Amino acid sequence: MKNHKSTAQYNWKGRPSETIQYWHQQVRCIDDLSFQDINPKKKIGLLGYAVDEGVRRNQGRVGAIAGPDSIRKVMGPMAYHLPENLNILDYGDIFGEGSSLEELQKSTEENITKLLERNHFPIILGGGHDLAFPHGMAALQYTANKNETLGIINLDAHFDLRELNNGQGHSGSPFLQILNSAKTQNKKCEYLCLGIQRAANPSSLFETAKTTGSWWMESEDCTVENWSSVKNTLDSFLSKVNKIYLSIDLDGFSSAFAPGVSAPSPMGFSPDFALKVLEYLAKSKKLLTMDVVELNPAYDIDHSTAKLAARCIEFTLRKLWE
Ligand SMILES: N=CN[C@@H](CCC(=O)O)C(=O)O
Ligand SMILES: [Mn+2]
Numbered sequence: 001m002k003n004h005k006s007t008a009q010y011n012w013k014g015r016p017s018e019t020i021q022y023w024h025q026q027v028r029c030i031d032d033l034s035f036q037d038i039n040p041k042k043k044i045g046l047l048g049y050a051v052d053e054g055v056r057r058n059q060g061r062v063g064a065i066a067g068p069d070s071i072r073k074v075m076g077p078m079a080y081h082l083p084e085n086l087n088i089l090d091y092g093d094i095f096g097e098g099s100s101l102e103e104l105q106k107s108t109e110e111n112i113t114k115l116l117e118r119n120h121f122p123i124i125l126g127g128g129h130d131l132a133f134p135h136g137m138a139a140l141q142y143t144a145n146k147n148e149t150l151g152i153i154n155l156d157a158h159f160d161l162r163e164l165n166n167g168q169g170h171s172g173s174p175f176l177q178i179l180n181s182a183k184t185q186n187k188k189c190e191y192l193c194l195g196i197q198r199a200a201n202p203s204s205l206f207e208t209a210k211t212t213g214s215w216w217m218e219s220e221d222c223t224v225e226n227w228s229s230v231k232n233t234l235d236s237f238l239s240k241v242n243k244i245y246l247s248i249d250l251d252g253f254s255s256a257f258a259p260g261v262s263a264p265s266p267m268g269f270s271p272d273f274a275l276k277v278l279e280y281l282a283k284s285k286k287l288l289t290m291d292v293v294e295l296n297p298a299y300d301i302d303h304s305t306a307k308l309a310a311r312c313i314e315f316t317l318r319k320l321w322e
């Protein structure tokens, strides 16, 4: 397929071992995108979105194109604590050369739809946050088909509810695009953003958040100490939705933990806070699909942001399968 490249198995590297001890031993690279696996059990489907055109359009620092491979590189040597009979399949990357962002998003949406329909728990590796538009649209169609309500939870410093630029989507617009589409298509969808920073979102975006009926909590309130209030918000939100699409924008973390992003911030939330949210969502049994976005390896330090992304994924999966 145009704009798809498989992951070579040798990209999954780590310490050798005779028994399964590390991720690189468990992940299987799959060349074709039919997403059919003879094993009917729930499986994990990794797919990269190696695209940073949306970041470019949003005047950000490009480099997220290298995000998916950077996450694979640090996941390979990570200790493996999930079941040995769990299939973890790496379907390679959607990548950007010679196609418009809109074409890449369409292809991403089609492939995530197939992952969902063919019994995978999708983990999509970004890439710019423009990934959320196709990811959200696939999840929205999937839940609408079952007459269910989709809840989108975005851990992010930014609302990403900006208007299109000259009719074109970008990394700052995906959730407005989803909410507008849901409204037009009469599909049920709620949006909650955790980690909003006032200094990074103008008043106009708070207005958009209100007019679209979005939910949010500001970064100052997103702490472990304030967990009972966060839990109340999550409980209210979860009571209104059937399934969750979770998006983790790494720029929501303080840049002390996540320097390798397009728009770093010293004031973001901590990994401890994010892990509490991830555990709560995993235990809710409503988690349908997730992504980690905005990793920009060009600005990373000692792969710490990539490792943070990998740890968030590993932790969520461990809590899901516990
Ligand atoms: N996906 C990122 N969106 C942010 C970027 C902010 C920035 O570049 O400073 C936004 O548009 O608000
Ligand atoms: Mn952000």
Ligand SMILES: [Mn+2]
Pocket: 129, 156, 158, 160, 171, 249
């Ligand atoms: Mn974002």
